[in-house]
Amino acid sequence: MGYEGPSRCILCKAQSKTVDHLLLTCPFASKCWRCFCAKLELILVLPNDIKLLFQSWPLHTKESLLSQIMEIAPSCLIWEIWKERNRRLFESKARNQKSILNSIESATVDSINSISSFALNQSKVFTSWDRKISQNWQGIIIPSLSRHNTISRKGAIWSPPKPDWVKLNFDGASKGNPGPSGIGYVIKDQLGAIIGKMAKPIPPDTNNIAEFTALLLGLKDYINHGIKNIIVEGDSEIAINAIRKKATPNWRLQALLEGILEILNSLDLFEAKHIYREANTEADALSKVAALGASIHWWSQGS
Numbered sequence: 001m002g003y004e005g006p007s008r009c010i011l012c013k014a015q016s017k018t019v020d021h022l023l024l025t026c027p028f029a030s031k032c033w034r035c036f037c038a039k040l041e042l043i044l045v046l047p048n049d050i051k052l053l054f055q056s057w058p059l060h061t062k063e064s065l066l067s068q069i070m071e072i073a074p075s076c077l078i079w080e081i082w083k084e085r086n087r088r089l090f091e092s093k094a095r096n097q098k099s100i101l102n103s104i105e106s107a108t109v110d111s112i113n114s115i116s117s118f119a120l121n122q123s124k125v126f127t128s129w130d131r132k133i134s135q136n137w138q139g140i141i142i143p144s145l146s147r148h149n150t151i152s153r154k155g156a157i158w159s160p161p162k163p164d165w166v167k168l169n170f171d172g173a174s175k176g177n178p179g180p181s182g183i184g185y186v187i188k189d190q191l192g193a194i195i196g197k198m199a200k201p202i203p204p205d206t207n208n209i210a211e212f213t214a215l216l217l218g219l220k221d222y223i224n225h226g227i228k229n230i231i232v233e234g235d236s237e238i239a240i241n242a243i244r245k246k247a248t249p250n251w252r253l254q255a256l257l258e259g260i261l262e263i264l265n266s267l268d269l270f271e272a273k274h275i276y277r278e279a280n281t282e283a284d285a286l287s288k289v290a291a292l293g294a295s296i297h298w299w300s301q302g303s
């Protein structure tokens with residue numbers, strides 16, 4: 001991890017310089033993780049290394065509610081701890097553990113609600129176990145019970161690609177813009193199952209550079225695995241407009257754009273779509289943890 005903190009942890013005052021302490025082994029952080037696991041009725045031995053955590057993090061059956069929570073929540077949790085660290089360090093303000101836990105829960109629930117109506121609509125996989133877990137999480141919308149009033153503005157909810165297509169959602173984050181940066185993307189099939197995903201820190205730069213880099217690296221990953229037709233989707237208007245030749249970005253972005261177009265133009269079919277940030281939460285969360293120094297690269301077997 002690239003982060004060098006103060007010699008004392010701002011959350012527990014212990015001597016520590018590492019990001020693994022801050023996000024995982026710090027008593028403050030580990031209490032967050034324990035409370036979170038308790039809500040999932042999950043007994044988990046936490047590793048003391050954030051990279052190992054992502055490698056060993058359990059993922060369950062593809063479309064269940066639990067799997068949605070398990071996918072998203074670690075990033076939400078890490079992000080809330082990081083925000084609290086910054087609040088204490090730069091604003092000399094502190095929130096108590098209970099309010100942090102509430103924020104983690106509501107950030108997770110918001111993320112789940114924005115992507116899950118599709119997955120949960122496949123109610124065959126909405127198990128009694130899921131139903132039980134959802135009672136521990138205030139605010140989760142269960143579409144089978146409220147299908148008619150969960151429609152929100154177009155482009156604010158993630159939707160799956162057509163059969164024989166995959167969808168790549170990408171995002172970039174820069175803390176400070178310019179500042180420490182990271183990219184994130186996730187590639188899913190028509191059932192909403194994840195085929196591949198990545199979080200990767202990149203050298204400090206701007207949000208736009210991070211966005212274009214995320215798309216380029218996602219496309220390279222996709223090409224390496226030789227899969228079906230692709231829809232690329234992001235909340236970066238400038239990136240999507242540049243692909244559609246509706247905007248001319250600056251020369252640094254142009255260099256990345258050329259790489260993106262080279263790949264896209266080599267394909268038989270592709271689409272580029274702009275969506276709202278609420279529908280891009282997974283890529284958003286991945287890019288944010290990457291900007292903190294975390295690396296994740298995962299590809300499903302058999303693809």
Ligand SMILES: [Zn+2]
Nearest residue numbers: 009011012026
């Ligand atoms: Zn600490």
